[in-house]
Amino acid sequence: MSFLKDISCEYIMDSLADGVFTVDLDWNITFFNRAASAITKVSRAEALGRKCWEVFRSSICDGSCSLKAALADGESRGNRSIFFVRPDGTKVPISISAAPLRDRKGRIVGGVESFRDLSALRLMQKKLDGLYRVEDIVSRSPAFQRILGILPQIAGSGATVLVLGESGTGKELVARAIHNLSARAGKPFVAVNCGALPENLLESELFGHKAGAFTDAKRDKPGRFQAADGGTLFLDEIGDMPLPLQVKILRALQEKIVEPLGAVKGQPVDVRVIAATNRDLEDMVARQTFRSDLFYRLNVVRLALPPLRERPEDVPLLAQHFISRQNALTGKEVAGLSDEVLRLLMRHPFPGNVRELENIIEYAFILCPGGLIQREHLPDKLARPAEGAASAQDAQIHTALSAFVGGPLADIKRQAVEQALARHGGRVMAACRELKISKDTLRRIVRTPSGEQGA
Structure with missing residues (x-):
């Protein structure tokens, strides 16, 4: 010893x-x-x-x-x-x-x-329990902030809610937040994707069935309405629901009664319904592919979530949120995005919205050992954008970054430098090599006070 x-x-x-x-x-x-x-x-x-x-x-x-x-x-x-x-x-x-x-x-x-x-442990617990609240929804967008501002009142009202938005905008996250802010928070939150099952299976999944109702129905099975009794039922992709089932959904909403397949009488349920779709339900009503009475029954409170391309100011914030999450899950010490990567992400149209950005960060974590995520850590499509795509959006990108770069981004850069120096025992050139920046840039970042723009 x-x-x-x-x-x-x-x-x-x-x-x-x-x-x-x-x-x-x-x-x-x-x-x-x-x-x-x-x-x-x-x-x-x-x-x-x-x-x-x-x-x-x-x-x-x-x-x-x-x-x-x-x-x-x-x-x-x-x-x-x-x-x-x-x-x-x-x-x-x-x-x-x-x-x-x-x-x-x-x-x-x-x-x-x-x-x-305990971040990684809490994150896994949240995924298992579905306990996502308003503070888990990350946004600086004025449009999204208005939605978040009224969520507590909507949650407390008990009204049916229709959440509209493109795929990947966070419709289920908003639905879970409404449930967890409501008086039903201690009861089940049950989600059903109405476009994922054929009509005959979807009816059984939603309303349940009695033994002998069809081949292989050997015993009674409760549906999702019964499983959500006292809580919240989230009907995702409601626009894909077949017309015959829409009648039964309408009855369940109006009379609070569901009728399992093969049953001779209905069963009472106490369920709050939150529906979501990426389709234009009003146009579907006009074309008679969606029942108008069901639309108006669902459309008590309407929340339209803006796509990510309409809120570019959220890209840096969301990216850092996903980086923190991946750090907790993987044990890595990725500090943030390089300036070049941030601007590449800001120019990307994000057809997959927030879900696509999360997948990009997860991919980058596979290749990035630590420090800042660089261009070479991105998927090929992002790392090599089409020529001429940058100039058309530069003004919008500059505006969106103006509020972010001076404070949070400067802090992120300084923290990345300090952590790299700590890992390398104060050796400046070793930290520069890890972060892929020059010695002068490192010194400017360290000297930049919080709230001022760094290099």
Whole structure:
């Protein structure tokens, strides 16, 4: 064990995957390891000497601090789940443990706290539970912000909602947010894609069937309406529903009764319906391919989600949101997008909308080892755009970026540089090679104050 004498405690702490920091009795941070910097997005130099609540801004800094309790009674506190707020406003869930620090005579001289990022775990839980709320919908678009602003009132009304928008705009995410903001939040949220099943199977799927109703119907099976009883039923792609089934949907909405296949009487259900489609239902009504009475029954509250090409200001924000999600899932340390990649994405028309952007970021993560996502990490179609496509949109791109580049983008660049320097032990040229930027550019980024445009 003598070799341990030659290894500093700081080196050992920096090798840990968990964040670790220490404070003195005045709550000034005296140590901040590399993982703490990576999780908080605050460099060691920025953290040292500051009060711990100035760095973390956590959910327990208002008086229920675990570290304060540990110092008060001289005992450790372990495995408490909280969240803190990063400098960019992102809430990060963490698990913390706190303990007093003692000198050789046993006197308490400060405290130590370790913490673990729970973002990946929470993300997997959300995917399993479907618990997406308004704060999970990322947008700076004024049109989308207006929708988000009225979602709580819509959720509380209990009215039927019709969500319109192209594929990939987030219709189901909005539907889940409405459900989770409503009084039905503790009840089931059941989603059905009306265009994914043939008519005979869709009817059984929605309304259920009795034993013997058709071949292979050996026992009673409840439908999605019954499964959603007390909660919310999301009918996606309602425009693809066959006309005969539209009559049964209308009866279920009006009378709150469903009739399983083979049943002699209906069954009462208490279900809120949220429908969605990427088709023009009013035109379908005019062409008599969609029932007008059902359309007006569904169209109590209408939400039209704008496509991504009409809200380019959301591209940088959404991209960074997906990068943070992929970092949590993969364990990588991708800091953001290079300027070139950001402009390529801003020029892209996104026929697949937000879903397409998410897939692009996921693809880039396969090729990008860390640092900034570069042009070569993008799918070929994006990396080599058609000639002349850039100039027509440059003015719109410049306008959309003007509010983003000065603040969030400059912060992202500076954080990327600081993290690269930390990974390479302060070696400037090694960090430049990783980020593929010049030494002068790196220095300008580090010198740029928050809120001003970087290089």
